[in-house]
Amino acid sequence: MALSTANSLSPSLSSKLKSKPSDCSVRFRSTNWIALRPSPFSSPSSTELRRSTVSSSSANRVISMIRASAAPVIDQSVSEANSRAPTIVEVDLGDRSYPIYIGSGLLDQPDLLQRHIHGKRVLVVTNETVGPLYLGRVTDALTRGNPNVSVESVILPDGEKYKDMDTLMKVFDKAIESRLDRRCTFVALGGGVIGDMCGFAAAAFLRGVNFIQIPTTVMAQVDSSVGGKTGINHPLGKNLIGAFYQPQCVLIDTDTLNTLPDRELASGLAEVVKYGLIRDAEFFEWQEKNMPKLMARDPSALAYAIKRSCENKAEVVSLDEKESGLRATLNLGHTFGHAIETGVGYGRWLHGEAVAAGMVMAVDMSYRLGWIDDSIVRRVHDILKEAKLPTAPPEIMTVEMFKSVMAVDKKVADGLLRLILLKGPLGNCVFTGDYDRNALDDTLRAFCKS
């Protein structure tokens, strides 16, 4: 039979075999430099979700390699082109594990992308804003020194309102017209909207093809590109249709943030603040000191915030890929936030802006329940102000608007709305449906005129 041995292997296994033994991906995998393992403090079955294993004394549990010298690790041809080696954070999901590469100039390091390409055909999914800025460089990185690879692209309209089934169909149309087969690779080049759509398209095309994330917003770099949640919106709610589907790798070139509008930068920082609040008090304290640097796009501050955010997200996802419990804590502020996004119409408030206001509401409710002290309320307020993020929902939101959208939230189980709330010292949260309904009502009334 002609079926080669490699064809019989799982895609992730064959990708490992395809990587040359001398490249740094394999060294990285085989030496297990980064291991994200369950800790007794963060098990989803424990009754309370404790503070992060990343912070303070246990910081060494999550190790990120920052390579000092490229020479022994990176392929010669690459080290000539660019001597900056990436920081790597590994997402540990058994045979679906994958690396996140973080650094400046990574789009000019073709080997990083090429080692994760399966087959000879690539479809880059991007939009009208990001395509003109970076599609040429990505195409070059995919094909340089590799004439066998052919690259197609599909340029979607830009905006959350196009994160829908009609726009998704354009990706399938392009893939099918281009006669892509199972061994192709989809590449998401853009923010969270493109990443979520391209990921879902990759999950569903021919029942699943490989894909790679190249996130180009802070939001996508610190959150949406990591962890495998993909999907699209329905007119009645956000992200209601989708799949859990992991990429082959995530490539974060921090230089792409140079073209990002200020408002988008701030929106992404809302998720960075979130990691501090739910599980990493030390990171929150770092942010309190460094927010001005982040707002001024200081490259090393941004790189650190992205790395630490990815580590937090990677650890949570490793422990609870399918969101049985722990992973839900990543949605601090999101239930209120989604209601805001739906209420004002998708795309008017940015996701992170809505999450910022939502976090303030969740913190307010936690305080009303007596679960946190008022210093946390104040610090959350202050850090979001510093990041020029909203600290209250827009005036048009009513209590009824919140309630009707929250009723269809994915975290409703058998009719009970569970929320992520802070409890205890900074860096601790709970995911629970066991709270006084009056506190929720009081919070909604406090933030809504009617």
Added chain:
Amino acid sequence: MALSTANSLSPSLSSKLKSKPSDCSVRFRSTNWIALRPSPFSSPSSTELRRSTVSSSSANRVISMIRASAAPVIDQSVSEANSRAPTIVEVDLGDRSYPIYIGSGLLDQPDLLQRHIHGKRVLVVTNETVGPLYLGRVTDALTRGNPNVSVESVILPDGEKYKDMDTLMKVFDKAIESRLDRRCTFVALGGGVIGDMCGFAAAAFLRGVNFIQIPTTVMAQVDSSVGGKTGINHPLGKNLIGAFYQPQCVLIDTDTLNTLPDRELASGLAEVVKYGLIRDAEFFEWQEKNMPKLMARDPSALAYAIKRSCENKAEVVSLDEKESGLRATLNLGHTFGHAIETGVGYGRWLHGEAVAAGMVMAVDMSYRLGWIDDSIVRRVHDILKEAKLPTAPPEIMTVEMFKSVMAVDKKVADGLLRLILLKGPLGNCVFTGDYDRNALDDTLRAFCKS
């Protein structure tokens, strides 16, 4: 934290916990009566796909329990209502394993369905033909003695041409309007079209909810409901968008076949013939003797054919869930068949009719390659004639039509079309791209006028 322990478990684990220890599902699982294990002869990495482990001497590898007496196994209330216990074939996929129940009168055994329902909300997806016939009984089976469960339904238009994104959206619309949450269960009630669509909807709704298959055609009972392939068509090709997604159980009530049109019955038998040809010569010989009984809907002949087909499919799927190699052999005749279905327009030829003609073409090509002797060609022809199935493509098909559709087939890898062809004695096949292109051309020319 209020999050209950059960919520932190994986869905399949919590389903096991929810089954009462005294019910036969748990007994079944814990005693491991049916084990489908890899055999050295059918490993997908071997160079040739050998004859079935099901046939002749190794028949005992796949064991189906036919329960002689219901009393000790089936819950008392059920055994009163119906004394016929189901045949059970287990699909062995680790923590995603599930049972196939086969028997007469199973729709009147509420416990079979109820033990696999997660949460309190059920959405039955059916169509305008099957709904009026069976929806009432299924709703009754879901709710009898179980007033906590509420059942919604969505009735789709009937036909392969509605296996599309627009119709799929109606399922999401209904689920979202009904405010179903993650703990709901989708139930597919109908033939392969409904099963494929409902399964994909379940895979994508909220990134995955539980689902149950109640197949009501021979095609769905012997093939499409088993193995977790779900999906919809694209205007340019069949089943191009979908997911691998396994049900909680498959419930086959053979009585539902009493309302099935003759042509649909025959269409399903094409897949039954397929199992014999690719891996189960003994089953093929049984069919040669029993085709008249199957055509006359003899209940016990049908039940045997369904059981043996499910065993074959379950074993192949257990060995190769994601179609790395072995599973592709289930597509004997399908590459030619899909070209026919696309060429004549979806829904004019039934799937099994197209597969029958496609199998004749694959067998013809295998013979031209010198891989099988002419007695097999004749026997395939004869058995399909006996089942009143086509043995050649329709006259409108041209060589070009075949070639253009086959070029976008999912089994194309890096541009090379791989086919399932028979090789050796009856019951043996190969999945290969290594064949003389002239044989393919000769076959196409032999079956097309232009």
